[in-house]
Amino acid sequence: MKDKVLAQLAIDFPGVNLSKTTKDKIAAFVATQVTTEDQISGKLKEYNDFMSFSDIAKNDDRQRLADAKKVKDDAEAAEKLRLEELAKGSQQNNQDEVPAWAKGLLTTVESLKTQLAGEQGKSTINDLKAAAKLKGIPEGLAAKYVIGEGYDQQAALTALETEWTELKQIAVNGEVKDGKVILGDETPSGTPAAKAAIKASMEDAVKGLVETV
Numbered sequence: 001m002k003d004k005v006l007a008q009l010a011i012d013f014p015g016v017n018l019s020k021t022t023k024d025k026i027a028a029f030v031a032t033q034v035t036t037e038d039q040i041s042g043k044l045k046e047y048n049d050f051m052s053f054s055d056i057a058k059n060d061d062r063q064r065l066a067d068a069k070k071v072k073d074d075a076e077a078a079e080k081l082r083l084e085e086l087a088k089g090s091q092q093n094n095q096d097e098v099p100a101w102a103k104g105l106l107t108t109v110e111s112l113k114t115q116l117a118g119e120q121g122k123s124t125i126n127d128l129k130a131a132a133k134l135k136g137i138p139e140g141l142a143a144k145y146v147i148g149e150g151y152d153q154q155a156a157l158t159a160l161e162t163e164w165t166e167l168k169q170i171a172v173n174g175e176v177k178d179g180k181v182i183l184g185d186e187t188p189s190g191t192p193a194a195k196a197a198i199k200a201s202m203e204d205a206v207k208g209l210v211e212t213v
Contacts, residue, residue, distance in 0.1 A: 002027045004040060005030045008044060009023060009027065009044060016057045017060065076150075125147055128147075137157075145159070
C-alpha cells in the first residue's frame with residue numbers, strides 16, 4: 001500500500017519537491033489510514049490540509065542547502081585543523097626559547113580568552129532563542145543547540161526548523177496505532193472535531209519530544 005500512496009502522491013501533488021525521506025514518511029503514515037486504493041487521494045488531501053506539503057517541501061529545500069553548507073564547512077574545518085597542527089609544531093619550537101615569566105603571562109591571556117568566549121556564548125544562545133521564538137520554535141529546543149566554532153545564526157535556525165518539523169511529524173506518526181488514528185473517542189477521521197483532536201494531542205506529544213531531545 002505504501003508504494004501505491006507514493007504513486008498517488010506524485011500524481012496529486014506533482015509540483016511539490018519533497019525529499020525521498022519525507023515522501024516515505026508521508027506514504028508510511030497514509031498507508032496506515034486506508035484500506036482500499038480509492039481512499040488514498042482523500043487521505044492525502046486531509047494530510048495536506050493538516051500540514052501543507054508545500055511548506056514541508058520548503059523545509060526540505062532548506063535542509064538540502066544546510067547539508068551542502070555542512071559539507072563545505074567540514075572541508076574547510078579539516079584544512080584549518082591541518083594548518084593549526086603545522087602551526088603548533090612551529091609554536092612548540094618557539095616556546096622552548098620563551099622565558100618562564102613570559103610563559104606565565106601567555107597562560108593568563110589564554111585563560112582570559114576562554115572566559116570571554118564563555119560570556120559571548122551565553123549572549124549568542126540568548127539571541128538564537130529569541131530568533132527561534134519568532135519562528136514559532138520552542139525556546140527549550142533552541143537552548144539545546146550547541147554553539148560551535150564558525151557559528152552562523154541563519155544556519156542554526158534552519159537546523160532548528162528542520163528538527164522542529166521532524167518533531168511535529170513524529171508527533172503525528174505517534175497518533176497512529178494498529179492502523180487507526182487514536183482520538184480517544186469515536187470521532188470520525190477527517191471531520192473538524194477529528195482534526196482538532198489530532199492537533200491537540202500532537203501539540204502535547206511535541207512538547208514531550210522537545211523535553212527529551
